[in-house]
Amino acid sequence: MELFAGYGTAAVIAALLAAFGSAFVRGLTGFGMAILLVPILALALAPVDAVLLANFLSVFIGLTELRRLLRGAERSAWIIITLVAVTTPLGLYALTVTSPDIARLVIAVIALSAFLAILLPRRGGLDHHPATTTGVGVLSGLMTGYAGMPGPPVVPYYVGRDIPREVAKASMMLIFTCASSVGLAGGAAIGVLDWSLVPLAALLFPAVLLGNRLGDKASGRIEDRTWRISVGVVLGGAAVGALWKAFG
Structure with missing residues (x-):
């Protein structure tokens, strides 16, 4: 039975569960919603629809926190944005001319790259050269368009440095909210944005809102070292799951 945007009951239920779980991780770590959500959505939806649906949800949840993000983000976030x-x-254009099977594989490899990058040694809080910031911004934009995942370059950039956890989280969340807005605008501009995804996004948003709030509460109860370990675990699990689903 079709419910929303031409997708059946099973696909919608799976999307609801994935939305809740990925939003909990977002609240806990400051990232992870797209990295976890897009590979799962792409199993039932066309890759382009999966990316754009994740963008809708990222914008919705980001707008509920915008004041806090603007107050806490690092200046480098605006260069990246x-x-x-x-x-x-x-x-996004590259995604539209790629076959679905190849797109799913590339999305999985992107998830793996984030996990590998987080294993690099941590750097000092002032060690963010303009060239590094520029590279992160370019790669993040390309990955936003192709996979709905601005996170793989951004997460190691902030989490891998000795800066306060809340600064890292606010910077990442602000970038992801703006990146998702750009992704939707780009999709509309090149004619691939299916507006019938909006009711599906509205259906999933309460699960995202609840999961994010629960994750944020949990984040306030754990130590910084535990938080950073959680980041690595999330990235590693997302990478393994995405690769398994892509090759499976």
């Missing part, structure tokens, strides 16, 4: 705005349409 600007570069994301320029490069996201290029990644």
Whole structure:
């Protein structure tokens, strides 16, 4: 039976569970919603629809926290956001000319790359060269367009440095909210945005809102070292799951 955007009951239920779980991880770690959600959605939805649906949900939840994110984010976040705005349409266009099987494999490899990057040694809080920030912004934009995942370059950039956890979380969340907005605008501009995804996004949003709030409460109860370990575990699990589903 079809419910929303031409997708059946089983697909919608799976999307609800994935939305709740991925939003909990977002609240806990400051990222992870797209990395976890897009590979799962892409099993039932067309890859383009999976990416754009994740973008809708990211924008919705980001708007509920916008004041806190603007207050807590690092200045480098705005440089990355600007570069994301320029490069996201290029990644989205590449997705539209890629076969679904290849797109799913690339999305899985992107998830794996984030896990490998987080294993690199931590750097000092001031060690963010302009060239590094530029590279992160360009890669994040391309991955936003292609996979709905601005996180793989952004997460190691912030989590791998000795800066306060709340600064890292606010910076990442602000970038992801803006990146998702750009992704939706790019999709509309090149004619691949299916507006029938909006009611499906509205259906999933309460699960996202609840999961994010529960994750944020849990984050306030754990130590910084535990939080960083959680980041690595989430990235590793997402990478393994995405690769298994892609090859399976």
